[in-house]
Amino acid sequence: MLKDNVSVKGKVVVEIIDKKTGKVVDRSEHSNAFVAVGAQYLMQCLLGTATLHTYNKVNLYTDTGSLIKGLDGTYSSITDTGSAKQVTLTATDGSTDTYSFLYEGISYGTESEYGANAFCNKESATKTKGSDQSVKVTWTITIGYSAIPT
Secondary structure (H helix, E strand, C coil), X not given: CCCCCCCEEEEEXXXXXXXXXXXXXXXXXXXXXXXXXXXXXXXXXXXXXXXXCCCCEEEEECCCXXXXXXXXXXXXXXXXXXXXXXXXXXXXXXXXXXXXXXXXXXXXXXXXXXXXXXXXXXXXXEEEECCCEEEEEEEEEEEECCCCCC
């Protein structure tokens, strides 16, 4: 008898980029958390009771969990690794705003509460975006699958 687990994982890459040179001045990479809000939405999708939304908003939060801003992201095509389906969401802030952030999340809207996102991530240390820099968040979501039983 097969024993399967549904595995929903994510990898977050955050880059701070110098606008003039295009050089990456800070980069981090983390595995994110797929939290209860995301699991509830996935279950509602399976039951056909979900209001379908595109989860393409990357929300940035301070070290106290206060919302800074939501960035509109764009998804890549879905790819198949042979054991999982993957999609990558990319969002960029090229504004002249200056701010520091510690947390990121993905939702279908700008969430005022960090815990209201479907996917959540905490950086190892606070990141600061200067007015002469941009922030690029690349979030790859992976859903594993098994071979068809024969």
